[in-house]
Amino acid sequence: MTNHPEQQYLDLINHLIHKGDRRMDRTGTGTLSTVGAMMRFDMSGGAFPVYTTKRVFWKTAVKEMLWFLTGQTNIQSLLRENVRIWTDWPLAAYRKATGEEISQEDFEGRIVADDEFASKWGDLGPVYGKQWRRWLGADGKEYDQVAEVIATLKSNPSSRRMLFHAWNVPELGTMALPPCHMTYQFYASGLGREEPPKLSLMVNQRSCDIGLGNPFNICQQAALLAMVAQQVDMTPSELIWVGGDVHLYLDHMEMAETLLSREPRPFPTLTLARKPASIDDYKIADFEVVGYDPHPAIEAPVAV
Structure with missing residues (x-):
């Protein structure tokens, strides 16, 4: 074809x-x-x-x-839908910051179960969704x-x-x-x-x-x-x-x-x-x- x-x-x-x-x-x-x-x-x-x-x-x-x-911009809601494609980046950041060789499965489990942990370690920064729906302008307004x-x-x-x-x-x-x-x-x-x-x-x-x-x-x-x-x-x-x-x-x-x-x-x-x-x-x-x-x-x- x-x-x-x-x-x-x-x-x-x-x-x-x-x-x-x-x-x-x-x-x-x-x-x-x-x-x-x-x-x-x-x-x-x-x-x-x-x-x-x-x-x-x-x-x-x-x-x-x-x-x-x-x-x-947080992977917690993604993981609750069993979507794991963004985990690598926050997992690498967590391992580098703490020195803990946590497995991906255990890291994802903590993100899903612990809102405070997710808030600190599960956020990706102002990636796609933030810019698409909540672009912060120089005037202080969100677009x-x-x-x-x-x-x-x-x-x-x-x-x-x-x-x-x-x-x-x-x-x-x-x-x-x-x-x-x-x-x-x-x-x-x-x-x-x-x-x-x-x-x-x-x-x-x-x-x-x-x-x-x-x-x-x-x-x-x-x-x-x-x-x-x-x-x-x-x-x-x-x-x-x-x-x-x-x-x-x-x-x-x-x-x-x-x-x-x-x-x-x-x-x-x-x-x-x-x-x-x-x-x-x-x-x-x-x-x-x-x-x-x-x-x-x-x-x-x-x-x-």
Whole structure:
């Protein structure tokens, strides 16, 4: 299926393997890297771009997006949803500060059970959700960028200013990890016609771990497009992803070769079971995904 939309992902991996710039990185792992990449996924027929050449745990990815939308920055609520993808950073900070070689499981157990411990050790700093929903301006006011985008889509959908981002320069140093997926820009088309307008989303990502991060990112960004489109009475159209520094970690080479040996299968379809009152009210149970039949999952290490 060479015309399968997932082929874009496989072509990018292949490019990194054969033409990527070999370089050392922040984590000390080493990568094959390139700059400037684009992928486009058509969601107009209900397609949900969850990669199929390995199993993507799409519920975990969507739960992370729902967490971003709450504006929270503490991993306690994530862990209560059994989402463990952010634990590595506060765990490393705790071990460094205390010298205690606590296991990840025990650390997460303490975060979940002890609010005081979670408050001290489970916060990631002013990461995505804080910037999206509670950006603190120089005037001392908090700005809800997501709500503003939705309001503009309803009142002035041809605007060229419908975006939100998380690259808050003064606060980068206090974040567990500076934002990788930085800018989300919405574009409405087909305005003024009888059928509902179409909504597209372009995401600019400054840094992308192609093996582990990108499958999650694409899935959750597609979920966001579906939610926003529903809230403004539009239909999802295109998810456009633009990558800056796109890299393959050297210890992901075996995974990459396995992915390239597999044939993509049809994407599943996504239906939202209800229309919540606002963007704040979605639950994981609202996402009905049908027809997901991926190849088996592939284990690979996370670079911290």
